[in-house]
Amino acid sequence: MFAKAFRVRSNTAMKGSDRRKLRADVMTAFPSLGTSQVSELIPGKEELNIVKLYSCRGNAVTVYVSGGNPILFELEKNLYPTVYTLWSYPDLLPTFTTWPPVLEKMVGGADLMLPGLVVPPAGLPEVQKGDLCAIALVGNRAPVAIGVAAISTAEMLTAGLKGRGFSVLHTYQDHLWQSGHKSSPPFIAPLTLDAPELSEEKGSVQSDSTLQGVMRGLTLEGEEEEETEKSPQICGMESPSEASDDPTDSRTHQEKMDELLLQCFLHALKCRVKKADLPLLTSTLLGSHMFSCCPKGQQLDIKKSSYKKLSKFLQQMQQEQILQVKELSKGVESIVSVDWKHPRITSFIMPEPFQTSQEDDREQPYHPPDIKPLYCVPANMTLLFQESGHKKGSTLEGSEVRSVIIDYAKKNDLVDAYNKNLVKLDPVLCDCLLEKNEQHSIMKLPWDNLLARCFEKLQPAYQMTFPRQEPIVKKGKICPIDISLAQRSYNKKVTVVRNLEVYGLDPCSVAAILQQRCQASTTVAPVPGAKDSLQVQIQGNQIHHLGWLLIEEYQLPRKYIEGLEKAPKPGKKK
Structure with missing residues (x-):
């Protein structure tokens, strides 16, 4: 519902009578909450706002905002908690568990399909069709999405965990979450193991092959996960092609990529990014700084790390108080501050190859290129220039063109004997410089007119020379x-x-x-x-x-x- 930007209709402060009514509605909708918890959720004196908006689908939604965070939203007279509220009350709704890659699809607006569920040892929670449910990720009980059950638990099991399971209304990282403080989910330890343990017992449902089968069965509404080769990485294992060449290194490929990502990040902050560069686009940090800090022979690929996205990695760094990231414009995140005194940065030691070439690693100041206009000989002017050793497509500077024309006129005795400022036109000059209707009326041209016509007939080109680089010659006019x-x-x-x-x-x-x-x-x-x-x-x-x-x-x-x-x-x- 909030996968795309919404349009705010109004934003007003909430009156005391409205607060009391809202508390009553919350206690009716969520009877598991005690009176003290409802009073904590909807405070009596702190700022509380009512925001009325239209979703991208045109639905009229009422959002209740407390302390800058949306805590509840109302749709068609039904109350729903946001992820901010569920992080404080994780047991408010029955919770189902899924895998981290599924979250990205739900944020994009997809519903949760049953093959994406992880069945805990205690079994799935008992729900009926239309019940409100929370969705968490493996290893963390903090909900990341809120949805409505499409079928009951019994029907899910009868269907063999196939088909659509939940209509997702709101997720972590969607636009409703972005309207708040944009905090990351806290870590809440699972009550039971979310994922079945791997077992070598024959026929066990907890076998490695079954777990991989569940991962391959991740399916969202309207799309299937075709990249089955990613399953071993999700399960925390290496594919044969990515196995370490060092038999003593027991780390997985994902753990190695996490270490390389952190190394490039710290290296960039310590040696390349300066205070004057802030605010710095996160994309610029990655493209202009972190990639260039990658050691020779290695390739930084965030998708092969456990974070999958740069934004998730930077959220982790923000939680460690190394830097602060803000969305200065819609959809564009920037780094606004860096704690260069943080122990992570001060204790970071650059790899050996970089220690010996720090001066080369520093960004060179920009120097403008030397741009020189040139002229290219077209086919219809080849006869005029071939006596000077130039052929079709040859490029010349302006001074060279003047020398060729002057030498041609003198060699062929075309300078007027009575007026040195005039040049007689022979058949070659007539064909090259005159229009058809002028060839029988113009017999002589002044030098300046002759040269001007010649430059007009030649094709433009240019030579661009950057510092410490070979000159580059291109035909046509240079684009400003x-x-x-x-x-x-x-x-x-x-x-x-x-x-x-x-x-x-x-x-x-x-x-x-x-x-x-x-x-x-x-x-x-x-x-x-x-x-x-x-x-x-x-x-x-x-x-x-x-x-x-x-x-x-x-x-x-x-x-x-x-x-x-x-x-x-x-x-x-x-």
């Missing part, structure tokens, strides 16, 4: 950095920048700098219709900041930047 303004919803303006890669600029790094200097949200996304090009989008009209960054900081010539004239004009002095 394009700065434009676009209108988004609610008449909000955004600044869009394209073609940064042409000049050797990393769009992610530029976005991070602009986010800090403009104090506005930035996003990096593919350019529509282009395969290998990215564009940076900044909230508001930030063209003056962009102009300063590109011209003053990066020293790029103004002629290679388009759109600077759209910068906001300063207000009139009163």
Whole structure:
């Protein structure tokens, strides 16, 4: 229900009479809660708000917010607790257990299918069709989702745990959870073992093959898990191809990837990320810093770690108080602070290969490329340039083109004897420089007109040379950095920048700098219709900041930047 963003209709403070009514409704809906627990959940004096909203499906939902966290939501006159409430009262609802990979599918809006359930030794909780249930993950009793049972427990067992089991209403990490403090689930020890123990007894339901079969049977509504090769990793085992070459190393591939992930993270914070870089996009931390800290011969793959996602790993680091992550703009997380005095960072020792090349590891400051305009000889002008040793497709500088034309005119005695400023046109010059309707009317041309026509007929090209790199020659006109303004919803303006890669600029790094200097949200996304090009989008009209960054900081010539004239004009002095 809250897998996509919702629209808030109103947000008002709750009156005392409404609080009393809500307490009564909670005690009716959840009789297992005592009076003191209901009073704690719905306090009498602390701030309590009623938020009325429309879900992405158009449902009218009432959400009750206490202390900044949504604690209850009401749909069609039925009360439901949020995950924040269930973390304080984990036994409020009958709880079913599933595997961690299933959570990602439920967050995306899928219902929970019965093959994804883990049957504990004590059996499944007894529920009837339509009962409200909590869903937790293996090894932690803290609920991560709330759903309604599609069938009773008896029918689940009769069906052989196949088919749809629960209609999921709300999950950890959905948009309702994001409207609160975004805290992670606490660890609540299971009352019983959530997963059957592995056994070597013949015919046991707790056998390794059965457990793998359950993992392969994870199915959500409308989709099946086809990647069966991931099952051994989920079960905490290595696949044969990922087995360690060292027979004395008993760690699994997943544990090794967790260690490599932590190593690259600490290395990046200790050596690459600086206070001036904050706030730093989490994607930039990974792409521009952590990947480059990976030791030679190894490959960092977060999907093969126990975290599966960078956001989950950073949540763990945030719980250890190493850093703080905030969503400065919708859907874009940034690192806003780092505790560089944290024992994890101060005690981290860089691997040997990096200790000997710290100077090489430091990011080199940006130097603009040297751009030189060139001219390419087309097929229809080959005769004019072949006497100088140039053929079709040859590239020349402007001075070389002038020398070729002057030498050609002098060798063929085309300079007018009475007026040295005029050049007589022979058949080659006529075919190369004149239009068809001009060939019988124009016999001579001034030098400046002759050269101008020649440059117009030649095809444009350019040579770009970056520091410590070989020159690159490309045909066509060089694409300037394009700065434009676009209108988004609610008449909000955004600044869009394209073609940064042409000049050797990393769009992610530029976005991070602009986010800090403009104090506005930035996003990096593919350019529509282009395969290998990215564009940076900044909230508001930030063209003056962009102009300063590109011209003053990066020293790029103004002629290679388009759109600077759209910068906001300063207000009139009163």
